Amino acid sequence: AQTVTQSQPEMSVQEAETVTLSCTYDTSESNYYLFWYKQPPSRQMILVIRQEAYKQQNATENRFSVNFQKAAKSFSLKISDSQLGDTAMYFCAFMDSGAGSYQLTFGKGTKLSVIP
Amino acid sequence: GAGVSQSPRYKVAKRGQDVALRCDPISGHVSLFWYQQALGQGPEFLTYFQNEAQLDKSGLPSDRFFAERPEGSVSTLKIQRTQQEDSAVYLCASSLGRTGDNNEQFFGPGTRLTVL
Numbered sequence: 001a002q003t004v005t006q007s008q009p010e011m012s013v014q015e016a017e018t019v020t021l022s023c024t025y026d027t028s029e030s031n032y033y034l035f036w037y038k039q040p041p042s043r044q045m046i047l048v049i050r051q052e053a054y055k056q057q058n059a060t061e062n063r064f065s066v067n068f069q070k071a072a073k074s075f076s077l078k079i080s081d082s083q084l085g086d087t088a089m090y091f092c093a094f095m096d097s098g099a100g101s102y103q104l105t106f107g108k109g110t111k112l113s114v115i116p
Numbered sequence: 117g118a119g120v121s122q123s124p125r126y127k128v129a130k131r132g133q134d135v136a137l138r139c140d141p142i143s144g145h146v147s148l149f150w151y152q153q154a155l156g157q158g159p160e161f162l163t164y165f166q167n168e169a170q171l172d173k174s175g176l177p178s179d180r181f182f183a184e185r186p187e188g189s190v191s192t193l194k195i196q197r198t199q200q201e202d203s204a205v206y207l208c209a210s211s212l213g214r215t216g217d218n219n220e221q222f223f224g225p226g227t228r229l230t231v232l
Contacts, residue, residue, distance in 0.1 A: 004158075033219060044119075045159075045207065045223035091158050095219065101172035102211070102219055103149060106158030 002027045002094050006107035013082045014115050020067075021077045021110045023092030031097045034068065034075045035104065039089040048090070051075065053097075079112075087114045118142075120224035122208050128230045129198045137193045137227045141210030148191050149221060150183055151207040159207050165191060198231045205229070 003026045013019035025034070036048040051059045051068050058066050063083075067076045079086055089111050093104040121140040129135050141148050147166055151159035152175075161175040167188040176183070180199075185191040195202055205228050209221040 037223075042225070044225045045209075047220050047222075050220065093158075097219075101161075101164045101174075102147060103161040103164055103172065103175070104151075104159070104209075104221060105161070108156075108158050 002029070002032075002096065002105045004092050004094050004105055004107035006092055006110050008110045009108070010111045010113070012113040012115055013079075015082055015084060017082055018078060018080045019082055019112065021079075021090050021092075021112065023075045023077070023107060025073050025075065025092070025094050027073070027094065027096070029096050029098060033095040033097055034066075035093040035095065036064070036066070036075075036077045037091045037093060037106075038086075039091060039109070041088070045091070049077065082114045084114050084116060086112060088112060120208055120210055120222050122206075122224040122227050124227060125225060126228050126230075128232065130232055131200060132197050134194065134196045135198055135229065137195075137206050137229070139191045139193070139208030139210075139224060141189065141191070141208070142212075142222055143189075145210035145212050145222075147211040147213065147221075148185055149209045149211075150191070150193050151209065152177075153205040153207055153226070155204070162193070162206075195229075198229075200231050203229055203231045 032053045034051045063080045089109045092107045150162040153159040164172040165185040180196045182194045205226040207226045208224045212218040
């Protein structure tokens with residue numbers, strides 16, 4: 001079974017600064033996807049960024065980028081130029097692309113607060 | 117509608133009552149997932165449908181939990197004889213397909229179930 005660990009329950013960052021959220025995972029699979037989801041206080045989960053394990057290039061979406069270290073099983077999220085709207089719970093998630101069920105396995109989340 | 121919708125948004129049940137939670141996925145999405153999110157935790161997988169077929173129900177915590185998607189669109193999660201430990205937010209997600217760009221799961225707002 002896969003496990004996802006987010007070791008930072010809470011973090012804060014000043015507006016316009018950069019913050020990095022950590023995620024490690026454990027799997028014996030070679031083909032998989034990794035995701036960061038954002039869950040604002042309204043609770044609707046939104047995809048932030050996705051990484052395919054076979055791609056060595058780190059994914060980037062505007063102010064969001066990842067540092068994917070496959071050998072270390074690490075998948076951190078960097079948020080640049082933090083904005084007040086980035087305040088939310090952030091969940092790292094794993095999907096085994098070879099399995100019959102494409103369920104997501106989530107970490108416990110990191111609560112990010114952006115301070116004006 | 118443009119997104120995944122769920123109803124009711126809030127449900128209070130007395131212990132022992134049966135409840136039914138509804139999910140309307142994005143039109144045309146083949147895959148549908150149910151997750152349970154306890155307070156302060158990440159979502160945990162319950163069950164997965166591909167069209168009307170329930171392909172994975174390994175996450176259902178007991179035989180009191182039952183899910184269906186009879187026509188391959190709307191899904192209902194039913195909990196019989198509710199217990200206090202069933203109190204959680206139940207999230208529904210849908211995706212267009214299973215792999216690559218089609219594997220992004222779009223989440224609904226959730227149903228917050230409180231069992232007294």
